[in-house]
Amino acid sequence: MLRQKLNPRAKSEINSGFGANSSNYGGRFLDSRGLPNVKKTGIGFFQRISWYHFLLQLSSGKFFLIVISFYLVVNMVFGSIFYLIGTQVFGAIETYSQVLDYWEAFFFSCQVFSVGGYGLVSPENMFVNSLCAIEAFLGLLSLAVVTGLLYGRFSRPKAYLKFSNNALLSPYHGNKAIMFRVAPIKNTSLTNAEVIVTLGIITEEDGKMVNKFYQLPLEYESVGSLSLNWTVVHPVTESSPFYVFSKEDYRNIKGEIIIVLKAFDDMFSNTVISRKSYSLDEVVVGAKFLPMYKRALGGERTILYLDKINSYEEV
């Protein structure tokens, strides 16, 4: 039944990597972040994680929380040891208060760890000497690691693109077309953008449910400069898998429009990638996008209204 909804003339020969047997594959192909919706198991957690990938993907807030927590934990550990040894070994004033003594030990540790030196050569207590030398060494290594991580985070190629929340089924040259739009949101200069749009759909074939993938032909598959918004258009022609879809089919059939957009970031000479996935029920049937850029008043500039990226009117 579902099989008949799909245009039999549309060609599906993509090796998508998501497998063909839909009874083995559960849920959406890509999750909301555009990452594969797959959970790995069978080997240990530490073999399954790349810390560098993890730390570079984190939001800035979480990243700094981890850095600060690391700083506090290290100093609490060393501070506790210094406290147990006795604060007088590093020349602190005796306070007759355990709490104050602990804080003195903690802040002494901070000073050693933060590459600040410690002005201490205590002949009596070799253990304290070793501890200080180890903590200072650890501090230097941590500085090196954090420097590397920060640079890794800064320099990670990022596309800074915004996609419209919905794809539309719009009138197009007397026919229909699936459209969505994308715009650059930051002070970057993206050129030679290329987009590949794939339809992933679960359908019946030879009596069993299979995943099928169709690459959707586009009006333009590339654009010279991604300066304004780019409306990507898939005309629903006779060779489109959507050719025989009714309005209800978009709501009822489970499928995803998967988008991979590559562009060249002029400033760093590297390629940036952005992914997006619209499920079929995110396709608005019978609507068209409203313009989102306009000549500035003086006439010498163009203004791109990023808040209008989701503006459409029904037709």
Next chain:
Amino acid sequence: MLRQKLNPRAKSEINSGFGANSSNYGGRFLDSRGLPNVKKTGIGFFQRISWYHFLLQLSSGKFFLIVISFYLVVNMVFGSIFYLIGTQVFGAIETYSQVLDYWEAFFFSCQVFSVGGYGLVSPENMFVNSLCAIEAFLGLLSLAVVTGLLYGRFSRPKAYLKFSNNALLSPYHGNKAIMFRVAPIKNTSLTNAEVIVTLGIITEEDGKMVNKFYQLPLEYESVGSLSLNWTVVHPVTESSPFYVFSKEDYRNIKGEIIIVLKAFDDMFSNTVISRKSYSLDEVVVGAKFLPMYKRALGGERTILYLDKINSYEEV
């Protein structure tokens, strides 16, 4: 009328990304720096800016001004707090002068921030201890950030090319050609240079003004080694959009010759990009470039005169 000026045989099928409706697009396509002449609005300033892109693009002078200002501001803030707490907590000599006291606090802060240690474990004042620990931690993070930014600035792929100020319409094999030239100015070794030249022009079509983009065919679109100057030549043949242009048309018609030059920087194995845009009134009609390199006196070397890049004679 303008429509007739453009050679109807010239093909325009480029999806430039600047849109087709010229009544929406204002001013030049690219600004003087080769960046799109578009202003973004509709989302907050902080969502619209990539600080890393901003800081890497800044001139060296402005970048160091920002770094120094940051150093001063941080130390003024911490210095003020130290001053308010009282300078005696970090062992300063009492001066009975508020100005001197403030400076003592300021310079104490400098010392803590610049990863210099502070030799202070004050049992009385936990607040000062915390402040010092925080400032030292901040100092380390700032060192890591500045290291990353400096390396990012150093290693950013840059082309170091100089384009001639004008394009020329020169005689060429009994016909005419649009020419401009470009030369490497620094101690880099650029190879496999490729250039794409596009004409962007505003013209009338079906009664409304549209932006049209034409890729201009070139005599050579690539060069093996960018060691001397490269004169890029677009012959004005029957398929050129300039075929029916008169001398006045270059002055009166609004259009831009947009150049994208990619080359391979041998030393870093990366691709560098340079952009340039000549408006049509920057085309000098009836002139030809004078040679800008010459065999050195001894005969064993070649000298490239970079100050002659704009030298031409009228013909």
Next chain:
Amino acid sequence: MLRQKLNPRAKSEINSGFGANSSNYGGRFLDSRGLPNVKKTGIGFFQRISWYHFLLQLSSGKFFLIVISFYLVVNMVFGSIFYLIGTQVFGAIETYSQVLDYWEAFFFSCQVFSVGGYGLVSPENMFVNSLCAIEAFLGLLSLAVVTGLLYGRFSRPKAYLKFSNNALLSPYHGNKAIMFRVAPIKNTSLTNAEVIVTLGIITEEDGKMVNKFYQLPLEYESVGSLSLNWTVVHPVTESSPFYVFSKEDYRNIKGEIIIVLKAFDDMFSNTVISRKSYSLDEVVVGAKFLPMYKRALGGERTILYLDKINSYEEV
């Protein structure tokens, strides 16, 4: 004789770089790590080694062992010199114990080296002053070097793939095919994977033994997203070099199936590479892989069982 085992219709025109004369080439083409099985000689050790390649390839454990050893050795050297000069020059308390004096000197050196300052301006002993200045300078340089090495190690493109331990000769559409599988094991997002599979084999030609290399045609040579396992399939058709192989031939003939897999790491926008080599006696004749992914219980996710990558059943 061996010559007849190889399908004469299979084409071998690859310039593999391993040379044609098999009597000069010894052992496997690639060693277990996928690196060429070649020993270089004839030039000095230091000309033959790239320290950066060496230090970036090391396991984390060995790398930190080297860093720690370097820290200890430097401080033992400087510590010894400080000890010989006499510990009193840097203000240490006299201990009347040679061992304690040495440790004082060692830990003083640690403090100077670990960018910690030394609070010493000794007018009497210029040699100590110089030593401290040199060691502090060395400490800074070491910090810079270790920062660079750590970042180099972090950011080195790595594929994090696991190949099945064996290749299988499985039934395939009424015929046979050589199959192996590969799966991503970490939290990376690999796309556009491409694989090239080459058979390297020693055979007789014109009376002498030669190395021959055949590129094996595959069912799919690329996959859009490497999210689940990918089973790479070489159908044994009439044009395959394996067409006339018997079961025993796989055990007796010396040959290697060499795999090069390239993929695009979305997160860093770079290309990662993985290599693997199966010798022919690692091909299991008459077996097929068992599925290694399954829809999760809730149905909204897919689970990839990485411990099942080597699971097959005989057929």
Next chain:
Amino acid sequence: MLRQKLNPRAKSEINSGFGANSSNYGGRFLDSRGLPNVKKTGIGFFQRISWYHFLLQLSSGKFFLIVISFYLVVNMVFGSIFYLIGTQVFGAIETYSQVLDYWEAFFFSCQVFSVGGYGLVSPENMFVNSLCAIEAFLGLLSLAVVTGLLYGRFSRPKAYLKFSNNALLSPYHGNKAIMFRVAPIKNTSLTNAEVIVTLGIITEEDGKMVNKFYQLPLEYESVGSLSLNWTVVHPVTESSPFYVFSKEDYRNIKGEIIIVLKAFDDMFSNTVISRKSYSLDEVVVGAKFLPMYKRALGGERTILYLDKINSYEEV
């Protein structure tokens, strides 16, 4: 006359970037390091130099000499100022010796500059305070710069290849061929090597001397793995520019065989490039290379003799 020496059937259509008019171009096209033999002039020295390219290309010895010199010069400058102010301001012991006083000031500066802190808050002398704050700030910036430069030097893609000193004109399948060889010398893993060989020659055309460039067709233009030596072969067929060359022509005619070799460094996933240029009088006529690799004694390994790269015998 020279014109007749060149095979008129050989095609020369390369836009080499060295210009066509040989009376303007002096000496070899590329110098001994493979860089263009061009001197730039006409703009200021500082506009003509990219310091980053300069510092990354320097030999390690010269680079560290510059770093050490910078360290010494900065400390001599600050040391001199501290000396002029008077050493007592930073708590030095009075020595009644100008030389010792200067050294005290110098080493105090070293300590401040090397991120070591200075333990000084002098209420009397604001100028010394500022000086220390500035020098400490400068020290931190220098650390950041040197870290970036060192990493830039480490991570710069380098090919580590050795070319034979001479190209040979050897017998080849009953005909002749120009051959040279190249071998990897370090612990890198280079794959997918590609070579482009160009002949640059000065010849007479239409009565004036011109530079002509011919791309030389090769037996193999690429090799899968650069593990052993690679002998690059240009067969001298009817379409080769060398077809009508006599033995003397190689000695008398001025020309260069320019080689560009690109390979993929597996370990860093980047492209490395190596250049080499043989002048025609470096072609040995009538010789062939001797083998430079051999099966190891045990038979399980292959040994590449890098000292034999220049070994050939006359034929």
